[in-house]
Amino acid sequence: MSRGAARFRGFSWRPVGRKRATIAGVELSIRAGERVLVVGPSGSGKSTLLHALAGALGTTISGEATGEVEVDGRLGLVLQNPADAIVAERIGRDVAFGPENLGLPRDEIWRRVDVALEAVGLEYDRDRFASALSGGEQQRLVLAGVLATEPDLVLLDEPTSMLDSATASQVRDAVIGALGDRTLLVVEHRFEPWLDHVDRVVALAPGGTVAFDGTVEGFLASSGQPGLWMPGAPPPQPFDVPLDLVKPVADPDPVVARDLTVELVTRTIRGSRRSTALSGFDARVDPGRVLAVTGPSGSGKSTALVAMTGLVRPRSGTIAPDLGRLRSPDLARRMGWVPQNPELGFLTTSVREEISRTATALGASVDVDALLELVGLARLGPSHPYRLSGGEQRRLAMISALAHRPGLVALDEPTVGQDRDTWAMVTGWYTAAARAGAAVALATHDPDAPRDMEVVL
Template sequence: MRPGGEGSGTTRTGAAHAELRGFGWRPLGRREEVISGLDLSFSAGQFVLLAGGSGAGKSTVLRALAGLLGEAVPGEQTGTVEVSAASGMLLQNPADSLVAATIGREVAFGPENLALPRDEIWQRVHECLSQVGLAYDASRSTSALSGGELQRLALAGVLAIRPGLLLLDEPTSMLDDDTADQVRRCVVDAARATGATTVVVEHRIGPWLPHCDRVVVLERGQVVADTTPSAFTAEHTPRMLNAGVWMPGAPDPTPVAVDPGWVTPDRPGSALQAESLQVDLSVRSLQGNVSHRALDGATTALQPGELTSFVGPSGAGKSTLLAAFAGMLRPSGGAITGAEPPFARRRSKDLAVAAGFVPQNPEHGFLRTTVRDEVACTATQLGRSVDVDGLLALMRLDHLAGANPFQLSGGEQRRLAVLAALAHRPGVVLLDEPTVGQDRHTWAAVTGWALAARDAGATVAVATHDHSLVELSDTVIQLKNGQAVG
């Protein structure tokens, strides 16, 4: 979220003081408030980690501070929100903030709307792209970027306006370790250099703790801990683990045992092979549509009864390979064999019978206006029974059965997408970053589903940066520059 149309002519500087008093929020279509009577303030110049379980209200607080609620996000607000300086927010889904066709124009958007001199605008563009590790030319098409690269681009756009209040929602959740470290250093350096008040939401909190002045933990929209990082780990670890917070040094949770009847396919999954696979994606540019090679001779295989993880840096081709296996993308060279007819040539209903695909952006798959109907949608179309209530309880979404899928938090949407794509029990299960935005409890549910499907004979593959999920895999495929290298 960046400023637009204000034409101030000056750069906004100075750390912001921010305060919520008696704050409450009820999303459109929900009967009850997700946050009620919240009092919370942030002192100028503080670096604050805002933690809590999935659905605790963290993203709602950030959106309130950014001024997004009630306009960009419909609903009813109570209480007051006061912020003393301009804010910039990195959204949980970076694609939601895209406004330009090229990465240079994207980063320039905020400074342009501050009416800065052209030389200063483009100096900031190049500096911020370098800070977040996007080594592409400024004319690179935004549609040619991976999800992780879009996350870094969105961060560059926020940093370019040098806000007094810097709001970051899961800024490293879709990044590999090296890139996440770089982005984290970039955020910390920018916050310290500008003095901006900084509020970071992240589920994997350990790497952020050394950089924070304060840790605030939310549970069901209320503050349950507000302390220093050292006191937080020393005094609150048992309670935080119970609340689902990923505490540093704690062992991974045990995946939930999922009823085999919920995941067992009608027939075992297919053995699928990618042979010298090439995929060219058409992307927008200032010169019109151009082709970008996302996979360049990738060769690998998926086996029934196995969980395979695709790993590698952002932009390596993980999501493209997963989508190609799912029949979502047709190869421009090579082939995917093992299913007849090939998935890419099947009609949607025939494809759904065989394969379930969860995209990196969960909103792209939603078709219904309630969570309950979304879970039942595909199974109903295929004439298959589904225990909607049981599945919602498993994924801790039962209290949201009547909610609109587009009004859920990012983590809730991702769990709903898993159920919507897989409740009909397909033999091939393909998941793109399924554990992003999950707390310990919901991570255990998502991974439990993937493992149960594998054990029931399904062919299961994930694209992920989650080391905890990778450790549970039977096979790990490393991708680099569009090729499977190990």
């Protein structure tokens, strides 16, 4: 094979704890310099293909593999969860990690760092703390680290999923501009903007088999698959979630935020640094309505959400009621929090236990089987939460945080990583909660996510 080429020969993968393979008998050849888009419904094995090429299966990810995977050349992988790939406390050092390990001269290392940070639009100095970045900014940081190594094969797992449309376009341009004759495999759910930049589309079906492999034109002419965000199709209607699963146990109060300013403190062994993450923020979350906090990546959407819900204390401004003064159990009863990074909320070693953990601790009863069936995770009850796909993890995080039916529902980028069908389920859940009387707030850059009110940062 030429440098940058890759090949799967009868490849199958069954994660530990699963009865079924997530990839089954895949035969696939990627030519050097080819640009390939990989699509498919949530859980169909898209990320698994990239992990197989990166050599992560069977080492950092446990399971059983059969068949062969071959790669020629050096590769760079952008993970679906960017926090998993950040290795240094400051962004300059993080981007420099790859070039340093290649043994490049110091001047060349820092030249590549600066070029890569500029290419992805991270306009901070090298000493910016990585922990002070938003989720979307972390995604760009990890991409910069990959571009700085100048790999032969670039693997991107939903590289723009956490970005607003303008920033996503900038990142795509950076990737295409840096590729040259390198090979590209990119996984995306919202894939339409990539179609003009790829030569070929590979569509996976549930169960990890190849349902389509051909040109962009051929893919668009096909009927597609259930769950795919095909170009031009309107968003689906939110799923009709039974109200008894989401109706608040107690009637909530409105939450009113006035002139909030929030400072984040980043602490390291060298000291601490304060940075303003939000300034002059006003919002109101009413029972029975959905408030969306929107704005570009890094504008403070997540910070606004955690401040309103009592998880972070603002430097100035007022919140009524001030949920931050409540004891943890009392706050948990009143508010359900779904973080942007779903792994931050996982506490147990099985999907079933994760769903019941918070509710049991609060003395609430939940029908775990009904919830699993509703969100399409019924067969994954015994699985470890960390063994799920990104979209599956986000659905699990949502029902785990909300199963006890709190009156205030807060969701950070809830529709990221979802196919059309699971998007309908996620949006159906929080809109049903609002219809049942809950006060719902979400931070999102998804223009299709249903909302009654919007605050733009």
